[in-house]
Amino acid sequence: xxxxxxxxxxxxxxxxxxxxxxxxxxxxxxxxxxxxxxxxxxxxxxxxxxxxxxxxxxxxxxxxxxxxxxxxxxxxxxxxxxxxxxxxxxxxxxxxxxxxxxxxxxxxxxxxxxxxxxxxxxxxxxxxxxxxxxxxxxxxxxxxxxxxxxxxxxxxxxxxxxxxxxxxxxxxxxxxxxxxxxxxxxxxxxxxxxxxxxxxxxxxxxxxxxxxxxxxxxxxxxxxxxxxxxxxxxxxxxxxxxxxxxxxxxxxxxxxxxxxxxxxxxxxxxxxxxxxxxxxxxxxxxxxxxxxxxxxxxxxxxxxxxxxxxxxxxxxxxxxxxxxxxxxxxx
Ligand code: ATP
Ligand code: MG
Numbered sequence: 001x002x003x004x005x006x007x008x009x010x011x012x013x014x015x016x017x018x019x020x021x022x023x024x025x026x027x028x029x030x031x032x033x034x035x036x037x038x039x040x041x042x043x044x045x046x047x048x049x050x051x052x053x054x055x056x057x058x059x060x061x062x063x064x065x066x067x068x069x070x071x072x073x074x075x076x077x078x079x080x081x082x083x084x085x086x087x088x089x090x091x092x093x094x095x096x097x098x099x100x101x102x103x104x105x106x107x108x109x110x111x112x113x114x115x116x117x118x119x120x121x122x123x124x125x126x127x128x129x130x131x132x133x134x135x136x137x138x139x140x141x142x143x144x145x146x147x148x149x150x151x152x153x154x155x156x157x158x159x160x161x162x163x164x165x166x167x168x169x170x171x172x173x174x175x176x177x178x179x180x181x182x183x184x185x186x187x188x189x190x191x192x193x194x195x196x197x198x199x200x201x202x203x204x205x206x207x208x209x210x211x212x213x214x215x216x217x218x219x220x221x222x223x224x225x226x227x228x229x230x231x232x233x234x235x236x237x238x239x240x241x242x243x244x245x246x247x248x249x250x251x252x253x254x255x256x257x258x259x260x261x262x263x264x265x266x267x268x269x270x271x272x273x274x275x276x277x278x279x280x281x282x283x284x285x286x287x288x289x290x291x292x293x294x295x296x297x298x299x300x301x302x303x304x305x306x307x308x309x310x311x312x313x314x315x316x317x318x319x320x321x322x323x324x325x326x327x328x329x330x331x
Contacts, residue, residue: 017262018272019073025274091250099234118227148186155221164218245279300330
């Protein structure tokens with residue numbers, strides 16, 4: 001992996017709707033730092049699909065492939081045709097979803113500060129489904145030792161680098177004895193080799209405990225489907241999808257995107273909250289070993305969220321630009 005101090009090429013794909021507004025905001029924040037990034041913009045989304053019939057042009061795929069990392073804004077109607085291939089282009093095996101409540105904002109559980117490390121390539125999302133007859137459909141669940149070890153290694157490494165004490169491995173190995181049995185065995189072997197402490201939780205019990213005691217958790221390593229569901233549950237604990245960033249991490253490439261979509265209801269008005277996108281850019285800084293810069297950006301967003309100004313989704317009347325300017329001011 002390329003690290004701090006080297007020049008990085010970053011693919012920037014704003015996409016549709018408010019992606020066009022929050023992506024430039026994140027670039028402005030990155031420009032305010034002393035980092036050696038070369039940004040190259042690629043097209044994707046409904047607009048380019050209307051012109052060419054293709055929501056994800058080959059040139060954009062190439063751009064993402066050649067870059068060290070990709071910042072992605074949002075996609076509208078054709079989201080699945082854009083983001084799924086792009087995640088594949090970066091070879092993403094880990095989906096990283098922090099769920100953190102911010103001081104001063106409403107949250108069901110203000111004490112929540114945790115990170116999901118979700119296996120992103122297999123499980124029931126391997127798309128091996130068959131309709132055998134009119135009345136019978138089946139699905140094959142794929143789990144390999146290699147992919148399970150890989151996600152566990154990433155999770156334990158992430159916890160160590162970020163100073164998190166608690167690592168939880170989520171599973172349902174009591175029922176899915178072969179598949180989740182293998183996932184759990186592989187993940188526990190990684191923990192033991194590293195001499196790392198960890199807990200295991202059945203994913204259904206974990207859903208309940210997350211609602212009741214989210215403060216007990218830091219890093220949660222999960223199979224694909226469980227991570228999808230539990231990370232949305234945790235989003236609910238911190239006040240919804242609006243402020244949440246995410247990363248899709250591969251071996252030597254990664255894609256960073258807000259959890260929210262293109263928000264067509266407010267697009268074009270200049271009032272979208274750029275927090276999730278700016279925090280996604282902070283995750284990119286962290287991934288590229290700009291740890292101090294990542295912390296500075298995260299702290300600046302946190303301060304502005306606490307003190308204002310706020311965009312309309314948080315009850316204020318600040319524009320995207322005004323919010324972004326306040327973040328840069330904090331930097
Ligand atoms: P898509 O089909 O692209 O997912 P959507 O209609 O599902 O679009 P989302 O982007 O998922 O919309 O957002 C759901 C709601 O949250 C919308 O009302 C939207 O305005 C609001 N929202 C989402 N992101 C933001 C943001 N960054 N700032 C302000 N409001 C937002
Ligand atoms: Mg949506």
